Amino acid sequence: MSRARPLLTAERMRAAEQAAIDGGTSVEQLMERAGAALAEAAFRFAGPLPTLILCGPGNNGGDGYVSARHLAARGVQVRVAALEDSQSNAAKWARSEWAGDVEALSDETKSAPLLIVALFGTGLKRGLDTTINQRLLRLFDEAMIRVACDVPSGAASDSGACLSDVPQFDLTVTFGALKPAHRLYPAMHRCGRVVLADIGIDGSSDWHEIAAPRFPVLEPGGHKYSRGLVHALAGKMPGAIALAAKAAAHSGAGYVRVSTSRPIDGLPSAIVQIDTAEVNDERIGCLLVGPGLGDIPQVLTLALTSHAPKVIDADGITYLGDPERLKGQDAIITPHEGEFKRLFGDIGGTKPERALKAAHRSGAVVVFKGPDTLVASPDGRLGFAPPAPAWLATAGTGDVLSGMIAALRARGMPAFEAASAGVWLHGRAAELAGPGMIADDLAEAIPAAIADL
DSSP states (O other), X not given: OOXXXXXXXXXXXXXXXXXXXXXXXXHHHHHHHHHHHHHHHHXXXXXXXXXXXXXXXXXXXXXXXXXXXXXXXXTOOEEEEESSOOOSHHHHHHHHHOOSOEEEOSTTOXXXXXXXXXXXXXXXXXXXXXXXXXXXXXXHHHOSEEEEESSOTTBOTTTOOBSSOOOOOSEEEEESSBOGGGSSTTGGGGSOEEEEEOOSOOOOOSEEEOOOOOOOOOOTTOOTTTTOEEEXXXXXXXXXXXXXXXXXXXXXXXXXXXXXSSOOTTOOTTSEEESSOOTTOTTEEEEEEOTTOOSOHHHHHHHTTOOSOEEEOTHHHHTTOSGGGGTTSOEEEOOOHHHHHHHHOOOXXXXXXXXXXXXXXXXXXXXXXXXXXXEEOTTSOEXXXXXXXXXXXXXTHHHHHHHHHHHHHHTTOOHHHHHHHHHHHHHHHHHHHOTTOOHHHHHHHHHHXXXXX
């Protein structure tokens, strides 16, 4: 079972490093550990290929000099090209410990089969100079394997924005904790495989990468209601709620029923269709509303009279109107960018900051969907989804996600944990369903994804 890996912003990473320094670890010791880890990861990934390391003037460049020394000690043919002289004391120390030559990074610099880029790290606030960026791209194209030190140079650590033309790396080696850029679009898709190295700092955080979940144990004496009743409210487009209900059933709910005035074709026989909306049935583990709702806002109003935990998606989010309506509702909402803006307006900040503001304002757990899905809790916890297949971007997959989360909430998982588990399982089911999948295939792949656990 994988463990949740912490994430730290640049500011919190500096604070963690300072705490380690205050505890008796020098900056040079931290740099030595980081550079050694970079060399180890690159060597394991690429083998003893001739290597060019690009070093910047700051501590990111210092990590590069240390990695050069460690790779050379393994017998690797290493060259170092510097953007400019080292500026920080630790970087100057690292350069002084490198016994090889240091060439100036220029238009004449020749690439190598393995390229390690240690130009700029988490402190980058603006894009690379055009000339530097062009040199980087040329060397990048000529290399076979490309490794980034900490974050891809040109990417903003906290927002995931690409401040200049950031190429696609094969491997990114980071230290102490993941950074938001490793899990935020578009930078996350420039990182390649991300390796997290322990350098002896406390990376604990309320922000983390969502890991493979632990599901509630099935009690031998359990029954369909103890395993969780998901009650779904249908609207004008029955196909969407059918997908959500099917996903809930496949995600382990003991009983799934759909309130609908018209029979829905194609639902599995195990899903009960009823023509009443018993939203205050005390046996309901989770109420699901929104998928396929259409222009029937009164269905949402009815759902909000229920005391049951609830998942609100799609049109249900649109008809909320005011986030304050979610206060005290024990709700999970699953907006994409457009729905998020309609409900919360233009909240300033990075995507993580916006998600947390929305959760705090509404009192709901917010699953902020996209190529970089986040799960935000009102108490400040924030989960970053691991990279999911691009083929999830197809109609109906959001309905499947809402059904999965509803089932896990009905089974007794707390709201934040249920939402996080649903997001992880959604991505894994998509991997198993494959590139040609449609939403129906995604729902069918859920049992296999659970069996993997």
